[in-house]
Amino acid sequence: MTTEAVDPVDAVGAVAPAADPGFLQRHGATIEYILIPGAALVAALAVFGIFVALFGKNPLDLYFYMYYGAFGTWFSWQNTLTRAAPLILTALCTALPAQLGMVIIGGEGALLIGALSATSAALALQGLPPLVIQIAMVCAGVIGGGLWIMLAGGLRQYRGVNETISSLLLVYIALAILNHLVEGLMRDPASLNKPSTREIGAANMIGTIPGTDVHWGLVFGLIAAIAAYILIYHTVFGFAARVAGGNIRAAKIVGLGVSKLILTICFLAGGAAGLAGMVEVAAVQGRTNANLAAGYGFTGILVAFLARQNPLAVIPVAILLGGISASGGLLQRRLGLPDASVLVLQGIIFVFVLASDALYGRIGFLKGKS
């Protein structure tokens, strides 16, 4: 059983001589995977431009400031990458279960539980060497978030509860647990205006990549995405998962342990989002409070769909959407757009990307033997 046999996404970035006559046909599927979401993105930007033009703003200014605020300077690049780090991880929370045909949209909940677990671990181990505490935080974040989404997966497998709805309900439950603990048991008495837990301590923060202001969370995200890609496309386990996602009955007939697949994948997915929560605590906030519910989990869903659930494609898409949200501040200051404009744009992009699903296999010049 080889896993490399059919893999349309394998050839991302492969360079072929342009003169090759059969190139378009042979790589039709790959080109589609880049062309169609790209076109959907451009169309969404155009519609958003029209939308802001209705409010008397110049769309060209909009595009310029979006580019400038996202990728125009080294400063904006760093801002973009800092925002991309949690997005990569929360996107994996949707992209991994998608291999099994499951739609999990509860990354935000796993992020919050991961943050809470990581903070608890750090507070419980105060006094130990920073490296020990950091490793404990990573483990706690992954396990906390992992169990949270595994709950949704288990409910689906053993009770037939729809995982989309249950994972979304779990977001609100996670938020309630977080608020409950942060305002009660775990509250730092010194945090008056904004109830928070105690700080994990400056020495235990994971810090930034040398020479930049981008924290190490980005590296965590890159490693997780690449590991997820290898797991899904280059291991027997990943192959089994994709078989089960394609045809659950076939998977059962050939004797795959579907329950184990679902629980493991859901654990890994939630673990990724939990890691995002740990990163937000250990690299940005330094403590747990309601600020953590910043919507990274929900934007992650969009990232996963735009990346067509491919763990490797999640990286550039997360950077792109990190850029869009990084430019939000500049749009607010220079153009006077409300902060919700980023949400509107994300919504428009999402709608276009989903509608563009109808285009696959219908582009004339790419049709060939593929």
Added chain:
Amino acid sequence: MADGSIGLWTVPLAVLGGAIRVSTPFLFVSLGECITERSGRINLGLEGTLVMGAMSAYGISYLSGSPWLGVLAAGVTGALLGALHAGICSLPRVNDIAVGIALMLFGTGLAFYLGKPLIEPTAPRLPAIDFGWWSDIPQVRAALRINVMFLIGVALAPILYWAFRTTRWGLLIRTAGESSDAARAMGHSVLLIRLRATMVGGFLAGIGGSFLSLFYPGSWNEGLSSGQGITAVALVIFARWDPMLCLWASLAFGGAAALGPALQSVGVTSGYHLFNAAPYILTLAIMIITCSPKRTLTGAPAELSITR
């Protein structure tokens, strides 16, 4: 609230009042979603529709001075969002659950964007009917100040129940939901039926949103809806796609949601956030109890992607 006259009775009274007040948006959204799901499609975007409805109702009520015009505007906005959902879903190979998530983001984003200037001003609210005139106790009177919208919603549930059973439209919607082949064989366009069902569903969800901004809590801000739309979608599953059960379930959810604030008013503050999450925990618990991996739920439309 430190009056000792009725003491702990405050809690059940507040829960009763809350059940009536808080349940109204649940009721409208769940009835709307019930129509949509009976036609064989699920619209998870009703959370966005609810928020858009709340915003447009508040805006139109503020500009025109008539809250009822606001309610109408909310319904029309909801119907338009429903049409958008149905339009995208009728394209081949498009997943209706994902489109719902997208429209949830889009609806809330658009409402926050357009609603920025509406946070400050006060718009005329919907009037309430005082059913508690016979009582001297202020808490009883407060609990029984009932909005007309609630009564409309309560009346709508049996009407829908009847319509699903006996009218031509009810039968068509159910046919499309049970077997799109059968509907097609009868010469009806399934996509058209679902488009209309989703638009009506959006209309009702938008009206549910107008209740939030125009009666209770009765203002527009970005924290207005905390997942009521999505809870209502789960509530329809809980109610087994039956409009009458939607009514009882909405009342139960309203009561559950009112429990946190009610306990806080008598000094029980410790579990405030957990009580606030009561509707979500209740939904999840009931889904765990009623679902089964062996069979689809009784009463579930066969074409519905969420139960297959």
